[in-house]
Amino acid sequence: MIKAAEKNGVPIVNITVGERKYSFVNKCSHFGCDLTKGSLHGHSLICICGWQYDLNTGRAMNHPMAELERVT
Numbered sequence: 001m002i003k004a005a006e007k008n009g010v011p012i013v014n015i016t017v018g019e020r021k022y023s024f025v026n027k028c029s030h031f032g033c034d035l036t037k038g039s040l041h042g043h044s045l046i047c048i049c050g051w052q053y054d055l056n057t058g059r060a061m062n063h064p065m066a067e068l069e070r071v072t
């Protein structure tokens, strides 16, 4: 499940996969797209124009220098 939310005025994306919960700033490292429009594939998120993120690390799987900003 992918849900948009806000924390301290910052748009975030909350993702639930089974028992695991992940929260990131809602801004793709590629062109800043809305991550809530992406799709889940196991414990990864595919943004609408193709970058795939490992939810456990926040890193883009094909662009290892790119990383989502985790929200705690």
Ligand code: FES
Pocket: 028, 029, 030, 031, 032, 033, 047, 048, 049, 050, 051
């Ligand atoms: S903006 Fe997310 S993959 Fe391009």
